[in-house]
Amino acid sequence: MGSPEEFVSSLKQYGVTKPISTAGPMGADLQKTKELEKFLVDSGLYETNEEAAKREEVLHRLGQVVKAWVKQITCLRRYTDQMVEDANAVIMTFGSYRLGVHGPGADLDTLCIGPSYVNREEDFFFTLHDILANMDEVTELQPVPDAHVPVMKFKFDGISIDLLYASISCLVVPEDLDIADISVLHNVDEPTVRSLNGCRVADQILKLVPNVEHFRTALRCLKFWAKRRGIYSNVTGFLGGVNLALLVARVCQLYPNAIPSMLVSRFFRVYTQWRWPNPVMLCPIEENELGFSVWDPRRNPRDRTHHMPIITPAYPCMNSSYNVSTSTLRVMMEQFQYGNRICGEIELNKVHWNALFESYVFFESYKNYLQVDIVAADVDDLRAWKGWVESRLRQLTLMIERDTLGKLQCHPYPHEYVDTSRQCAHSSFFMGLQRKQGEIVQEGQQFDIRGTVEEFRHSVNMYMFWRPGMDIHVSHVRRRQIPSYVFPDGYKRLRPSRPTPQMDSSPKSFNENEVSGAEHRERNHKRKHDGRVGVKQNVVLKKQASSPPADGVAKSNPCLGSVDAVSDRHELTNAESVNLSNNKQDELNRIQSPEPECASNSSVITSVTSGGGSPEDVGSASVSGCVEDNASGVEGMINGRFEDTTYGADSVIHVETVVAPKDEVLQEALHEQMEEIESSIDGERSSLWSFKIYKSGTIAIEVEKA
DSSP states (O other): OHHHHHHHHHHHHOOOSSSSOOOOOHHHHHHHHHHHHHHHHHTHHHOOOOHHHHHHHHHHHHHHHHHHHHHHHHHHHTHHHHHHHOOOOOEEEEEEHHHHHOOOOOOOEEEEEETSSSSIIIIIIIIIIIHHOOTTTTEEHHHHHHSSSEEEEEEEEEEEEEEEEEEESSSOOOOOOOTGGGGGGOOOOOHHHHHHHHHHHHHHEEEHOOOOHHHHHHHHHHHHHHHHOOOOOOTSSSSHHHHHHHHHHHHHHHHHTHHHHHHHHHHHHHHHHHOOOOOSSSSOOOTTTTTTOOOOTTGOOOGOOOOSBBOOOSSSBBBBTTOOOOHHHHHHHHHHHHHHEEEEEEHTTSSSSGGGGGOOOOGGOSSEEEEEEEEEHHHHHHHHHHHHHHHHHHHHHHHHHHHTOOOOEEEEEEEEEEETTSSSEEEEEEEEEEOOOOOOOOTTOOOOOOOHHHHHHHHTTTTTTTTTEEEEEEEEEEEGOEEEEEETHHHHHHHHOSSSSSOOOTTSOOOOGGOOOOHHHHHHHHHHHHSSSSOOOOOOOOOOOOOOTTOOOOOOOOOOOOOHHTTOOOTTSSOOBBBBTHHHHHHHHHSOOOSSOOOTOOOOOOOOOOSSGGGTTTOOOOOOOOOOOOGGGGEEEEEEEEEEOSSSSSSSEEEEEEOOSHHHHHHHHHHHHHHHHHHTTTTEEEEEEEEETTTTTTTEEEEEEE
């Protein structure tokens, strides 16, 4: 029958619909929850008592600072002595701290509420800014007055703080202000409403979930998961803290008696099947005589363009995920499918919880990338400049979608990388590129996005606080050209055997034919790196960039790095367009017009023609070049099977046997050709292929159509 609390919970409806299930946990669910909670603790997701006490102390000291600031402004406004004495401001928290799911080192989201005569434009962003700037405890002070929600960012005694300001329509702010009271919204502007709603939304979420502790554990888990899978960044167009909290809260409403392990599993089950753009709502959208605009696609044309509406529960109800684009929604849905599959494996005891939190292998998932380099004269300038550019990267995604009619899909990766070898402050972001799945394209078709990039650069350079030294460079790089500084150990394309468990089967409820493109690529990545698939000896090498500089590529510059470091990249503002065919047409042209003399021993024969040949060659690919020393014997060989996936843009290579040469130079050459196999035979539906490397260093590729 369950506990009395569960019985009462089953009678109460949470949210806008009836629950999907009111079933409580079984014994296995209780055990899974214990294992999950232990995993979260072991992963360091909870702060210590000392850290918690320090946050409380910082909040108290910040409260004293803003109270003194308001009294100072009141005195300057020439109010009475009594008004100066009564003048007050209060500090409230919102976000993860108010929800109770913050972890070590997390930002502290705070809101300062002041009286009507203390404004944001001058008093907050100038007077308070100067007060904070003169405090020894405050570092990295950065005002962002033009943000959607104006904010000041800084560190107070080492704690990162985002401070908002709301001026409400009263002369004296009470210490026990009830922010849930709708009267706080009287006679305030839109930025103030957005600032106040951070606290109001957090309070409403906690009121609308059946069990707060279960909600918190599930949210903490899924927040960690989203970060590991590269989809935790509201500014980039993925999930932020509020978005994710609302999604988890809705699942809690649909399964009111579920415990954390069940909620995590149901989260993926629900959102892999969610029919976007149907909105996620915790309560009905409320209208009010105050007249603020609420989310309503029937009346507001702009709301109809939203791809993933996640509606806030506090008036005025807004879409918290308006940043989501077609491309970022696709990436999130792929990750939801991945999570759903792994949770199915966990329920069947095939894998443990750590399998759910494996890092997403972004730099193995695409063949083409955009590299956005951000440079500035010093660290302080970079902090401000980077924040501005990062907030505009979402616009680059939208521009590319627009200018290619959605045929070129983007995956902006919300992770910052730093090249410490550069002489100036530097940061870079990357974006994966691929043709739209199922899109029929002609051989050699290119996407020319130079104009798009130039438009993006122009919009970024409109930054009102621009200073000399601030610059941005957008380059097209292929997977093999990714700079080494993005990899944890500084090695490019490190390929040891991966000890991670292979997902050999899926739960019966999972449709294998619906595996997402990114998930398929991850399986392929694991398959290529797994030493258990009949491999005699692994080839463990790092790949070296070897392409010569092209005309128009950026030259040596202290802020760009050495010429060698950028020689493989193509600056999109003055070089060729993005070619997702991996220059296969150029390779074919080179083969069909061979050099009159034999290639040297160091030449590499990698390309495949599509032309005819002798009857014996029907069904096989012809190889152009001159192999001088076949009689000397094969020194190394890789055999495998190539399959073009149903998703069009990416291919699967099944490595069946590897015989590595003893000579390291030959190993490197063989490995280089392993890297190129996808571009060499891309487009064939299914092929059998073989590399053979001779003692001279010459490599031959044989490809047979299956």
